[in-house]
Amino acid sequence: MKRILLLALPVALMTACNNTPAPAPADATPPASTAPAAAAPVDxxxxxxxxxxxxxxxxxxxxxxxxxxxxxxxxxxxxxxxxxxxxxxxxxxxxxxxxxxxxxxxxxxxxxxxxxxxxxxxxxxxxxxxxxxxxxxxxxxxxxxxxxxxxxxxxxxxxxxxxTAETRYGGPGETVFLEVDAQTRPCPHPLIPDKQCLQVREVQYDDKGLEQGKRGEFTNFYDGIEGYSHQDGVRNVLRVKRYAVKNPPADASSQAYVLDMVVSSETAKK
The missing domain is CATH 2.40.128.270 (Lipocalin)
Known part of the structure; x- marks a missing residue:
């Protein structure tokens, strides 16, 4: 019985050695990372x-x-x-x-x-x-x-x-302040009979917001002001952006005006 046990011991040792996992090759590629990829930056x-x-x-x-x-x-x-x-x-x-x-x-x-x-x-x-x-x-x-x-x-x-207007007109506009009188007036136009024009004059402010100089006379304003709806009887001071229009049609203005904000409003006295 002792002889049988001694013979069995080398066989068991050989089996244990054969079950030992082989070492990984030195140049083996590590497993791919499962971490989520970083989000692409937003434009x-x-x-x-x-x-x-x-x-x-x-x-x-x-x-x-x-x-x-x-x-x-x-x-x-x-x-x-x-x-x-x-x-x-x-x-x-x-x-x-x-x-x-x-x-x-x-x-x-x-x-x-x-x-x-x-x-x-x-x-x-x-x-x-x-x-x-x-x-x-x-x-x-x-x-x-x-x-x-x-x-x-x-x-x-x-x-x-x-x-935005900057996107449509290809660049930043110039900030200007316009006073719009309470009433529109008839104004001559070769293509639009009985046209009514806003009455507008420019207002100048310094960098502290203080008005500079004297306001001039109201004149016919043939252009539109995008975003502005005029109400008869109400006088407004507007801050607008003025843009140069590239290659305008022959009968169109070379400038575009877009309302930025209404600075002040008052109802005109009758």
């Missing part, structure tokens, strides 16, 4: 090239966020410029700083004007916008026509792009 210039108009907004359950559509005729609109996000068509003008990192858009706490709106839904719109835009958002799509943002709560906001 910040594309963000600034458009006004972004809210088209759809849904919560984590896929339900429409009705609170964001209090102004059906004027959807919430975002503008990105110089590290600042501006929000228009809310009850108050809203804005805050933003930064980009990969596909992450971080928006600081936004400030706003303090105007009260009679419509409760419109008053609630400011809060609804702030809740969904402040903080870190993921940009899941950004191209010339679409911006899609998602937040940590699962809300998804889809915007359509409308090119």
């Amino acid at each position: 910040g210039a594309q963000l600034g090239a458009n006004h972004w108009v809210l088209d759809t907004a849904t919560d984590s359950a896929g339900k429409r966020i009705d609170a964001l559509f209090a102004r059906a005729d004027k959807p919430v609109t975002l503008d990105f410029a110089d590290g600042r996000l501006a929000v228009d068509n809310t009850c108050n003008r809203m804005g805050g700083g933003y930064t980009l990192a990969g596909d992450q858009l971080s928006v600081s706490r936004m400030a706003s004007t303090m105007m009260a709106c009679a419509d409760p839904a419109l008053m609630a719109l400011d809060q609804a916008v702030g809740q969904r835009l402040e903080g870190t958002l993921k940009i899941s799509q950004l191209d010339a026509s679409t911006l899609v943002l998602g937040n940590a709560a699962g809300d998804v906001l889809r915007f359509r792009g409308e090119p």
